[in-house]
Structure formats: C-alpha cells, structure tokens
Amino acid sequence: MPKIVDEQTREATRQRILRVAASEFARLGFEQTNINLIAEQAGIGKGTIYLYFENKRTLFLEMLRFIAQAHLREIRAALGAGDSLRQRLEALFLAFVRLAEQESDSFHVFMSALYGVNRIFQQEAAALLREYVAAIAHLLAESRACGAMNVSELEASALMVLSVTESYVLAARVLGYPASVLASQAGAVADFVLHGLGTSDSHAGEREQGK
Amino acid sequence: MPKIVDEQTREATRQRILRVAASEFARLGFEQTNINLIAEQAGIGKGTIYLYFENKRTLFLEMLRFIAQAHLREIRAALGAGDSLRQRLEALFLAFVRLAEQESDSFHVFMSALYGVNRIFQQEAAALLREYVAAIAHLLAESRACGAMNVSELEASALMVLSVTESYVLAARVLGYPASVLASQAGAVADFVLHGLGTSDSHAGEREQGK
Amino acid sequence: MPKIVDEQTREATRQRILRVAASEFARLGFEQTNINLIAEQAGIGKGTIYLYFENKRTLFLEMLRFIAQAHLREIRAALGAGDSLRQRLEALFLAFVRLAEQESDSFHVFMSALYGVNRIFQQEAAALLREYVAAIAHLLAESRACGAMNVSELEASALMVLSVTESYVLAARVLGYPASVLASQAGAVADFVLHGLGTSDSHAGEREQGK
Amino acid sequence: MPKIVDEQTREATRQRILRVAASEFARLGFEQTNINLIAEQAGIGKGTIYLYFENKRTLFLEMLRFIAQAHLREIRAALGAGDSLRQRLEALFLAFVRLAEQESDSFHVFMSALYGVNRIFQQEAAALLREYVAAIAHLLAESRACGAMNVSELEASALMVLSVTESYVLAARVLGYPASVLASQAGAVADFVLHGLGTSDSHAGEREQGK
DNA sequence: TATGAATGAGATTTCATTCAT
DNA sequence: AATGAATGAAATCTCATTCAT
Numbered sequence: 001m002p003k004i005v006d007e008q009t010r011e012a013t014r015q016r017i018l019r020v021a022a023s024e025f026a027r028l029g030f031e032q033t034n035i036n037l038i039a040e041q042a043g044i045g046k047g048t049i050y051l052y053f054e055n056k057r058t059l060f061l062e063m064l065r066f067i068a069q070a071h072l073r074e075i076r077a078a079l080g081a082g083d084s085l086r087q088r089l090e091a092l093f094l095a096f097v098r099l100a101e102q103e104s105d106s107f108h109v110f111m112s113a114l115y116g117v118n119r120i121f122q123q124e125a126a127a128l129l130r131e132y133v134a135a136i137a138h139l140l141a142e143s144r145a146c147g148a149m150n151v152s153e154l155e156a157s158a159l160m161v162l163s164v165t166e167s168y169v170l171a172a173r174v175l176g177y178p179a180s181v182l183a184s185q186a187g188a189v190a191d192f193v194l195h196g197l198g199t200s201d202s203h204a205g206e207r208e209q210g211k
Numbered sequence: 212m213p214k215i216v217d218e219q220t221r222e223a224t225r226q227r228i229l230r231v232a233a234s235e236f237a238r239l240g241f242e243q244t245n246i247n248l249i250a251e252q253a254g255i256g257k258g259t260i261y262l263y264f265e266n267k268r269t270l271f272l273e274m275l276r277f278i279a280q281a282h283l284r285e286i287r288a289a290l291g292a293g294d295s296l297r298q299r300l301e302a303l304f305l306a307f308v309r310l311a312e313q314e315s316d317s318f319h320v321f322m323s324a325l326y327g328v329n330r331i332f333q334q335e336a337a338a339l340l341r342e343y344v345a346a347i348a349h350l351l352a353e354s355r356a357c358g359a360m361n362v363s364e365l366e367a368s369a370l371m372v373l374s375v376t377e378s379y380v381l382a383a384r385v386l387g388y389p390a391s392v393l394a395s396q397a398g399a400v401a402d403f404v405l406h407g408l409g410t411s412d413s414h415a416g417e418r419e420q421g422k
Numbered sequence: 423m424p425k426i427v428d429e430q431t432r433e434a435t436r437q438r439i440l441r442v443a444a445s446e447f448a449r450l451g452f453e454q455t456n457i458n459l460i461a462e463q464a465g466i467g468k469g470t471i472y473l474y475f476e477n478k479r480t481l482f483l484e485m486l487r488f489i490a491q492a493h494l495r496e497i498r499a500a501l502g503a504g505d506s507l508r509q510r511l512e513a514l515f516l517a518f519v520r521l522a523e524q525e526s527d528s529f530h531v532f533m534s535a536l537y538g539v540n541r542i543f544q545q546e547a548a549a550l551l552r553e554y555v556a557a558i559a560h561l562l563a564e565s566r567a568c569g570a571m572n573v574s575e576l577e578a579s580a581l582m583v584l585s586v587t588e589s590y591v592l593a594a595r596v597l598g599y600p601a602s603v604l605a606s607q608a609g610a611v612a613d614f615v616l617h618g619l620g621t622s623d624s625h626a627g628e629r630e631q632g633k
Numbered sequence: 634m635p636k637i638v639d640e641q642t643r644e645a646t647r648q649r650i651l652r653v654a655a656s657e658f659a660r661l662g663f664e665q666t667n668i669n670l671i672a673e674q675a676g677i678g679k680g681t682i683y684l685y686f687e688n689k690r691t692l693f694l695e696m697l698r699f700i701a702q703a704h705l706r707e708i709r710a711a712l713g714a715g716d717s718l719r720q721r722l723e724a725l726f727l728a729f730v731r732l733a734e735q736e737s738d739s740f741h742v743f744m745s746a747l748y749g750v751n752r753i754f755q756q757e758a759a760a761l762l763r764e765y766v767a768a769i770a771h772l773l774a775e776s777r778a779c780g781a782m783n784v785s786e787l788e789a790s791a792l793m794v795l796s797v798t799e800s801y802v803l804a805a806r807v808l809g810y811p812a813s814v815l816a817s818q819a820g821a822v823a824d825f826v827l828h829g830l831g832t833s834d835s836h837a838g839e840r841e842q843g844k
Numbered sequence: 845t846a847t848g849a850a851t852g853a854g855a856t857t858t859c860a861t862t863c864a865t
Numbered sequence: 866a867a868t869g870a871a872t873g874a875a876a877t878c879t880c881a882t883t884c885a886t
Contacts, residue, residue, distance in 0.1 A: 006866095029328040031242035035860060036869095045868040047862080056860065108326065114385060115322030117240040126385045133386070156396055159382060160403055164371050167378030171370060174325060174337050175344070185367060192371055196407035221849095246877065256851040261878070432870095451750040453664035457856065467872040472857070533748030536807060537741065539662040548807050555808070578818055581804060582825055586793050589800030593792060596747060596759045597766070607789055614793055618829035639845095668881060669848095678847040680883080689881065851883080855876105862872080 014052050017042045021063045026105035029112065030060055030121075061124055064113055067106040068128040071099060072135075079135055085143045089161070089190040092136070094183060096169040101179040111170065132166070133158045140197070161193055225263050228253045232274045237316035240323065241271055241332075272335055275324055278317040279339040282310060283346075290346055296354045300372070300401040303347070305394060307380040312390040322381065343377070344369045351408070372404055436474050439464045443485045448527035451534065452482055452543075483546055486535055489528040490550040493521060494557075501557055507565045511583070511612040514558070516605060518591040523601040533592065554588070555580045562619070583615055647685050650675045654696045659738035662745065663693055663754075694757055697746055700739040701761040704732060705768075712768055718776045722794070722823040725769070727816060729802040734812040744803065765799070766791045773830070794826055 020041045024033045035056050039049045053059040078095035082088045100107050114125040137158035140149070149157065168189065172182055231252045235244045246267055250260045264270035289306035293299045311318050325336040348369035351360070360368065379400065383393055442463045446455045457478055461471045475481040500517035504510045522529050536547040559580035562571070571579065590611065594604055653674045657666045668689050672682045686692040711728035715721045733740050747758040770791035773782070782790065801822065805815055 027328065029242070031240070032328070034858090039869095046860095046870090047868050048866080050861075051866070108328065111326035112323070112328070115319065115326060115381070117238065117243075117319060117323065122385065126387075129382060130386060153399075156399065157403075159386070160375050160379060160400065163374045163379040163382060164407075167382070168371060168374040170326070171340060171374060171378070174333065175341060175370075176337075188364075188367065189371065192368075192407035195409055196375075196403035198402075198406055245875090257877095258852060258879080259850055262849070267877070449750065451664070453662070454750075456854090468856095469858080469873065470871055473870070478856070530748065530750060534745070534750065537744035537748060537803070539660065539665070539741065539745070544807065548809075551804060552808060575821075578821065581808075582797055582801060582822070585796045585801040585804060586829075589804070590793060590796040592748070593762060593796060593800070596755065597763060597792075598759075610786075610789065611793065614790075614829035617831055618797075618825035620824075620828055667879090672848095679849090679881095680847050681845085683882075684845070847884100847886085849883105849885095851881100852879105853881105854879095857877105858873105858875095860872100860874105862870105863868100864870095865868085 010052075013042070013044065013048075017044070017049060017052055017059070018063050018066045021059055022067055022109060023105055025060060025063060026108040030056075030116075030118070035059070057120070060121065064109065064121065064124050064128075067103075067109060068125075071103075071106065071110070072128065072131055074099060075132060076135055079139050085139070086190050086194060088139060089165070089193050090186040092161075093165045093169070093186045093189050096166050097179055097182045097186075100169050100173050100182075104173075107170065129162075132162055136161050157197060160196065164189060164193055164196075224253070224255065224259075228255070228260060228263055228270070229274050229277045232270055233278055233320060234316050236271060236274060237319040241267075241327075241329070246270075268331070271332065275320065275332065275335050275339075278314070278320060279335075282314075282317065282321070283339065283342055285310060286343060287346055290350050296350070297401050297405060299350060300376070300404050301397040303372075304376045304380070304397045304400050307377050308390055308393045308397075311380050311384050311393075315384075318381065340373075343373055347372050368408060371407065375400060375404055375407075435464070435466065435470075439466070439471060439474055439481070440485050440488045443481055444489055444531060445527050447482060447485060448530040452478075452538075452540070457481075479542070482543065486531065486543065486546050486550075489525070489531060490546075493525075493528065493532070494550065494553055496521060497554060498557055501561050507561070508612050508616060510561060511587070511615050512608040514583075515587045515591070515608045515611050518588050519601055519604045519608075522591050522595050522604075526595075529592065551584075554584055558583050579619060582618065586611060586615055586618075643685075646675070646677065650677070650682060650685055650692070651696050651699045654692055655700055655742060656738055658693060658696060659741040663689075663749075663751070668692070690753070693754065697742065697754065697757050697761075700736075700742060701758075704736070704739065704743070705761065705764055707732060708765060709768055712772050718772070719823050719827060721772060722798070722826050723819045725794075726798045726802070726819045726822050729799050730812055730815045730819075733802050733806050733815075737806075740803065762795075765795055769794050790830060793829065797822060797826055797829075 017038065020038050021033075024038050024041070027033075033056075035049060036046050038059075039046045042049075049059070053062060074095050075092065078091040079088055081091040110125055110128070113121040114129065116122065133155060137154050140154055140157055140161070169182060228249065231249050232244075235249050235252070238244075244267075246260060247257050249270075250257050253260070260270070264273060285306050286303065289302040290299055292302040321336055321339070324332040325340065327333065344366060348365050351365055351368055351372070380393060384390075439460065442460050443455075446460050446463070449455075455478075457471060458468050460481075461468050464471070471481070475484060496517050497514065500513040501510055503513040532547055532550070535543040536551065538544065555577060559576050562576055562579055562583070591604060595601075650671065653671050654666075657671050657674070660666075666689075668682060669679050671692075672679045675682075682692070686695060707728050708725065711724040712721055714724040743758055743761070746754040747762065749755065766788060770787050773787055773790055773794070802815060806812075
C-alpha cells in the first residue's frame, strides 16, 4: 500500500518541521523567526512548508501543541510515579527542573506564548496550563488529606502547587540558579507544599527524610 | 539666547512617551510596536522621540525600568503595611492582584521581557525580580520565625513566597479568574505560605481572622 | 520539480539591472540614487534586486566592474589597432573621445568613484586605472624608441600618456569642447606625446601626415 | 566703530565655518556630510549656520570658491616664479604635488565637484579649471616658442599641459605614488611638455640642468 | 543675532506568501 | 506534491531646515 508509505513520509516531514520550528521560535521569538530558514533547516523547499501549515501563525500554534503534549506526558508520568504525596510532589518538581534544563527551548516558547501578547497563542498555552492544574488537582483529590476540599478550593490549591513548582523553577533559572542546586531543593519545596496544604502526610514525609 | 525649554516640559514629554510606549509594547509586543504610532499618540513628531530615546530598544528598556520602579514601590509599600507577617503577606498578594488588574499592561511587558528571547531585556527584568526577592527575604528575616535560616535558605523561601503570590496571580488571571475571586483568596494564600514556612506566627494569623 | 529558470533569463535580468543602475548612479550619484527606482525601471519588483545583488553598495561595485570591463575592451582594441605608435596613440585618444561622448554615464560613474570619498569604490576604480596604465606601458615597451627605459620610467611615461589622452578628453568636455573638435585634435595630441617621449618615431609620424 | 568689530567677528565666523566645511565635505562627500556637525565643530549653534549660508548646497558652493581661490593663488605664484619656461613648468608641477599632498582635502572636494553629478557644482569647478587653463595659456603665449599659435591651439596646448601636470599628479596619487617620488619627476614632466610643445626652449632647459 | 528643540520626508532592506513550473 | 524566484508592504532612523525664544 503506497498510501501508507506516503502517509509516513508526510508525517515524518511534518515532525521535522515542528522540531526545527520549536528550536527557531525559542531562539528568536515569533517575529524574528524566519520561515524560510526553518524550511531550509528542515531540508525542504520554501513553498513546501505551506503544504503542511497554512501560515506562520498556524505553524507556531501547532508547534506549541506539539511541545505541550510532550511536556504533559512528563508531568503525568511524574505525578504517577511515587507512592506518597510527598514523593509525587518531589517528582513533579524534579520534572520541571529537568524540562527547564534540557528542554529550555520549549519552556521559553511556552512562557512567551503564555505571557506574550498574542491572544491566540495565549489561549492555547492557557489550555495546557489548565491541563497541568487538572492533573495536580486530581493528585490532591486522591490524597485523603484534601478530601474535604470543594472543587474551587481544590483548583486553587493545585494552582498554588503549580506556582511553587513550575514558576519557582523558571524564576530560579532566570535568576541564575544552576539545575543541580534546584534539584537539591526538591525536598524543601515538597515540604513547603505539604505544610502549606496542612496535610498530616507532611510529617510522615519529614520522617521519611529522617528529620 | 538659546530657547529656554522648561525642564518640566521636557520631563512631562518624556513621561508621556513612556506611558504610551508601555501601553503599545504591552498591546503588541516589541517587534510589532510601531515607533511612529507611539510618537503620534504622544502628540509629538516622529523624529522627536529620538531626542528623548536613542532607539527603539533603549525606549523599551527605559520603559521597563519606569514600570519596574512603580511596581517596586507598590510591593515595598505592601510589605511595610501591616503589623503581623500574615498581614504583610496578604497585602503583598493583594498588591499583585491590584497590579495585575489595573496595570495589566505593565505586567504583560514585564513577563514578556522576563521570559522572552531578548537577553538584554531579560537581564533588566531579572534585576527587578531580584529586588522583589530581596524585599521579601528582608521581610522574612525580620520575622522571628525565620531567624534560624541561612542566607540561601532565606532566598529560596523568598522565591517560594514570590511564586505563590505573583506567579499565582498571573497564572490565575491567564486562566480567567476574576480579580474579586483572587482577592478573596488572600487569606488562604497567606496561610499556605505561613504553614509552608512552618512559622508559629501562622496560628496567630489564623486566630486574628477568627478561625 | 523546481521551477527551472533559464540561466539566460537570469543573466539578462542581471544585465538589465546593471545598465539601469549605471545610468541612475551616473545621473544622481551613489547616495541620491534610489534602489526602488532602479528596480522599477528594470521592470522588476523592489525585493527582486536583492536576489541579484546583496545591497546597494555591492550593486554599485559590480556595476563599476561591469562598465570597467567594457571600457577596457575598447582601450585594448584601440591600442592594438594601427601599425605605428602614432596611429595607436591617435586611436587611443579617439577611443576616449568616443567613450566620453557616447558612454558619458559610465565615465561619470568611474570618475566619481576614482576621486570620491568611498575607499572601496576608489580602490576598485584605481584597479581599472592600473590596467589602463599597464596596457599603455605594454604599448610603449613594444615600441623600439622606449626600449632603453626602466620599468618605473615606463610606467611614469604611460601615466603621462594616459593623462594627455583620458584626462585631457574629460577636462575638455567639462570645459564644453564638442566631440567633433576633440576628434580633430587626435593628431596634435599624438604628436605631443611622441615629441614628449622623444621618439624618432615622431618625425615619421609627422611625415605620414604630410607635414 | 563697533560696526567694524562686528564685521570682523562675522567674517571670522564665516571663515571658520568654511574651513570646517571643507574638511567635512572632503572627508564624507556632499550627501554624507552633516551640517549640524559642521556647526558644532565651528563652535556655533545649528541655526546660526543658516545666518551665514542659505542652505547646505550654498555652503558647499561657497566653500568650493573658497578653496579654489587658495589653489589659484598657489598656481599663479608657481607660474610667475622662475625665469625660464622650463622652471615655471617644474614649479607648476611641484605646486600640484604640494597641494595634492598637503591640501588633499581640497583636491578631493574639487575633483568630486568637477566629475561628480551635481551640475551646479560642476559649473563652479569648471570655472576654476578655466582659470587654470587661462593662466597656463598666458604663460605659453609669453614664451616666444608659441608665438605662432592661434588662440584655440594655445588653449588646447594649455589644457595638455594641465593634464600632464594636475591630472598626472592626481592619478599618480590614486595609484599610490608617494609625494617624494612625484617631486623627483618634475624635471621629466617639464621636459615631456617642452618636447611635446616642440619649443627650442626645451634644450635650453635641459642645458640649464647640466644635461 | 543666536540658538537648538522639534519636525517629517524619505529610502534601504527583510521576509511571509504566491504561483508558475 | 514540491519548489524557489519573485513580490511589495512595512518600519526605523537620519538630518536639513524652521522658528519660538
């Protein structure tokens, strides 16, 4: 079936474009990024890119979704990793540290979209943020300590957790903290969150660390 | 005899340009913002803007400092406002809510600079961030509960506090939380922080609120 | 399949741009010449010109080389034309008269580059001047009368010959001499040079003219 | 009489502007020269320059006349210096060498005007050229050897002399000849001219040099 | 007379997008 | 489907000149 081969080639080209685009958009920002250069680096013709993406804006948007899916996969893996809430919070924090370190391009793009000026981009980024929050809220809901919360309290708590993990990591990096130092703070951040949430689990967590 | 130009007139023009620039840069981003339009809206000629600012980049940078000073003043006022640590944390949170609501332009510009791609802008924004952190660290240091912390623990704690206040507010706004809802969460956030920091002050704080 | 563009079409466009550029640069000088107008007159889009030439400066430089080659071809043809030294000097002079008359654009451009302020242009023009001098020096060296000269004397002589031909023609034209009058002076100039060089050929030359 | 003092001050300012202008126009060309910078260097206000010269073009023109007068004074002095025709031709050549060396700014400006694209400037420069030619023609007419020439022959001869002196010097300098080498060629050039003109004076000239 | 702040026309160059092949 | 030559809109910044003081 030649159709499938073609389809595979097509998808491979699409992914190649998206990966190059992510790197370029992260490096230069939306405006300064040159579509023609993306085509060149992806090994295709200038015009070909328009057979895959309607225009520059659409390319950016789809690239945003592309990296968002990858991030979300990591976050979910981290949240499902350990046994205790504390372990999962640590894993979440460390996932952000790793992403900020190794996928800083993607992070740049994401933050630029989230707090940048283009409303379309912002909405897309906000959708991803919502999924983050939902995943964390789900985690908290499972934990017996938060059982009494109503939905909006739960969401607010999840957002606080996200702030003290993701935003903390990003801000720390902008301020020049090396990844190694950040990684060593995972326990402290987890404790901060657990105490902040007022869960009994927190003390167990501290005991686990031998404090 | 040279034309004696009022120093006040000059400063007034400068401020007018900065204010228009802040609004335009926030609305359109650095690249899309048109210098000519800024001049027009400021009621001056196209070339006149270059008598006040060397070029577009410099204008952006000075505008960034301009709004940074204004923000910092508010933050410092909030941090010096109440009696207890809890009151001050609430005031800090509410200050961010107010800024995000009423000066959302400035916030946009600041976040774009902080997480955008222009290193010069990023450094400038990071410098402001550092001042935020320093101000909060100073507050924590004053509080007896944190007396035992060393400097780097203090800074990390301050950064956590900033994350759960500023970033929380920004993320919440992107997710569509109205300012009124945010404002009502001031107490909860303050508690989260106090518990997280593990201060005895926290219980006093809760009592003050009659819980 | 890529668009197969005729190499001939490309070269034709290139030449069309160069010809229009020569005329415009000659008419208005480097600074006052408008790239947009060149594109328009060449029947292409504004941006297209940059597919052929990197920038305005490069266009000027290549245009300079373009006309330089054409001039040099004519000069060499003139110097290889007649039998006697005298005939060749006359042919040289007449070639300059013709060039100054029919290709005054090119001459303007060349002189502006030679005595203008742009060092890059000056160097390029000087390189052409050097080729002129070399061609004349070669002619003199072949003539038995100059056999005794050393290299630097030969070059100095060649430069004198060039001065009394090219510069004479240019100065005369600036002073308003019509081409016809100039043409009638070819013999006198040739004699001036021959006598000046002190060649025995000179008298033969005069005899040929029946003096 | 305060009027005279004012008049002197005014003239001094005028000359200062002209001198600065000559240097700037020579260095940068007409278009690239910045009037405001000239004012600054002349120690006056931007607007003041317009009290002395109508506009940039007029300033250039008057500057051209200013340096032309200076050159012409030197040329005339050279032509009236020695006893024999040969000595005067040598003096003329050496005057050009000195001017090209020490007043290369002025020469640049003059040549740019003469062969540049601005007709107004060209006419002014041509007028000076005409005065050069007239001065040389006068010299030749005085010499008994040229007594038989008619006016147009005389002018053509003068133009040839000018070409082999002035243009020779300029071309030589563009080609990189140092002034010292040029100066040493004065005798050879004078001989070239004398032989070229076919004057009996030439042999006397050579004898004078002890050849 | 002298000043210099203010003005705005003007031109090069970039790059997303089109479309003939 | 793929290509890349061609297009032209758009924007920063300079600087000659004006004019209020």
